[in-house]
Amino acid sequence: MRLPASLAALLLILPAATAAEIRPGRDFLSPELRALQEDEARHPGMLWVEQGEEVWRRTPALDKPSCAGCHGDAAGTMRGVATRYPMVDRASGRLLNLELRIEQCRMERQGQPAFGYESPELLALTAYIAYQSRSLPMTVRIDGAAAPFFDAGRAFFHERQGQLNLACSQCHDDNAGRRLRGDVISNGVGTGFPAYRLEWNAVGSLHRRLRACSLGVRAVQFDYGSPDYLNLELYLAWRARGLPMEAPAVRR
Amino acid sequence: MFNARVTMKPEAAKGEIVEIRTVARHPMERGNYPDAAGRMVPRMIIHSFRATYGGEEIFRMELGPGVSANPYIAFTTVATETGDIVLEWTDDSGFTLTRTLRLTVAG
8 A cells, every 4th residue: 555645754654454344442542541441430531421410410490301300311211322323303404413412402402501512511411421322332324314414424534635635534544553643543433432532631522533633634623513523423423333332432 | 620439339348458449530730831821820739638437547648740630549448347438639729529438337
């Protein structure tokens, strides 16, 4: 395989993994981080999960139900939900990820102002709901109303971008397993997000991670919740079909 | 936001070694360097952690500015009799976060 010069300059050349198979994020972690991800007593992301449970039970206003007021015990009612996102909202025809679905309930069913993307409450609730699907396989739909979003996401993934003129696929398909600036390049699946990143010292969303990859190739960083990243998120979720949810994962 | 998670089994046999594992949510801002605007970032860390069991101190630890954010602290104690284990994290603002866990000792 010939590497683009811009990428060859960045990579510490190691034998590349065979690109055919998409492996979960945890397979690319150091043994230390993998152990941390699997040990809930030590995993800092569990602080966000616990905060999410508090927000889930909190009454937002006197006459408004809590999330639990309508949905009951998340361990039952939210189990498997995160594996089906992003999905098309039937009423509006929009593609929603888990964050935006939560915001929809917040605004339409609790009558409250949106938490805001990347706010502590939304991250905590998303981590809490995603946690209810930990180790369940991803199962998003890409047919019917989802098809145009999926096609746009797939095209984006393979499109060269930014000053470095690199596509997502050139790192996450062609060079998975190689080292880049102290990281091992994974297959770039989103199943670990929201994730606790040591670099952030906090839990952050998938879109925050995508913004970091966009910046890495000096391309446009899209907004949190932007259509471009939502389409990409759907493609990533399909690429990861059958892989276990890891959220909240631990990452470098 | 300063909070903590504690993992400990709630029951133990007399004489058993009980492990107490904690993660606190704290930025552990080591401070003393200028931010982008040139102002000094103040230090803000958890500087001490203390645990008591039935009122008696069983563990104490001082933390320095080199400790990373959201520190993990684990220690063990020997189950003697049923009582409360009280954990206290104190930071530079003078705030102390307290968590109390009941340990029930059989036999």
